[in-house]
Amino acid sequence: MADATAASPAANCLEKLKSYGKTQKGVILGAEILISFIIIICYAASMYGGYSAVAICEMIFAMVFFGIFMMEMDKQILVVNWLWTDLFRAGIGALLYVITSLICVIGGSGDGARIAGGVFGLIAGILFAYDTYIIFLQVKSTRQHTAASTDDRV
Template sequence: MADTGESSSGANCLEKLKSYVRTQKGLILAAEIVVSLIVLICYAASLYGGYSAVAICEMIFSMVFFGIFMMELDKQFVLVNWMWSDLFRAGIGAVLYLITSLICVIGGAGDGARIAGDQVENSGLRHSLHVFGLIAGLLFAYDTYTIFLQVKSTRQHTPASTDERV
């Protein structure tokens, strides 16, 4: 006799995945993972593979936060302030992606694979059609902005009392 508990928990996890990806935060995190993978592939094919460390770290951090938020572990482990942790993760990711992408765009004139991660060459003319590193930086910056708006909305300031009797 087969245990039906395992298939039911697998289906439950798949349903959580599908429903979380439909949310704004889930879609942003999924996009961050995909764009980080594209940037990782472009940097890995480059002569300068050292830049791939940013893509690897940010992809792993995005996957970890995706799993935490998807499984709603942030509501169970209240010792960590997940919103601020996610804000720092996204902010640092935006800054690192923008810095490394700008370095590769400016200094990568001789390496075709590195330029492919940042620019598309067509008939010797460099067209800035898809700059994946900059797109990733902007995506992480947008995530930082949305998290900042959440932090700002959750911090409800009550005005100080101006009553002289107090």
Template sequence: MADTTASSPAGNCLERLKSYTKTQKGFILATEILISLIILICYASSMYGGYSAVAICEMVFATIMFIVFMMELDKQFQVVHWVWTDLIRAAIGAALYLITSLICVIQGAGDGARIAGGVFGLLAGLLFAYDTYTIYLQLKNSRGHSAASTDDRV
């Protein structure tokens, strides 16, 4: 008979997903993915669907970072500095969302879906900016503790 008490890989992945989503970083990334999906739907249903590229790219990048941090791949693949990668991703996402959302809100007269996407984009820009700030604080705090003394006289 098969052992029914052993945890399956799918169950383990689901437990990791639940526990990581409860952390601050996991909640921020999950919210970024969700709001990018909402923006994508709004932009895709508007008359000008060209702005959906920003939402697609940011949703894909946030999903990749969510999976990397959830599965703790950042500890296995140390060739890439994952925190700096996440900082650059969040900073670029904040800038792109703020720029495109302002354009959509200002020029979106008569297109309610475009204006709604712009409003959600402004909220996403603020969320990505907050994520950038939290990552910056994480880098600032870890920078002072990671340096080792190179003094040969000791």
């Protein structure tokens, strides 16, 4: 007979999801996933659906990093520097969202869904830039704590 007091793996995962979703990084990644999904819907409704590739890629990357950080796999898989990888993901996402959104807003006359996707893309660019700034502050604080002394005198 199974032990009724033991927590199931699904309940453990749900608890990790709830607790990580309340952290600052969890809220930012959740907002990135949500706004990317909204942008995908807007671009899918427009006449030019090709702009949705950026939103799809960034949503998938945000979901992967949400899962990695939620399950604390970044502390188990030490081959990858997760902080720097997340910094590059957020920085490139901010840059790509701003570029494609400006193209859509400027050239989207007559296509309301494309303009809406561009406006949401600009908001996403700001959100990804904020995420980049927060990660940069973390990188900066970890580099100050681990810096080796260059003083020859002991």
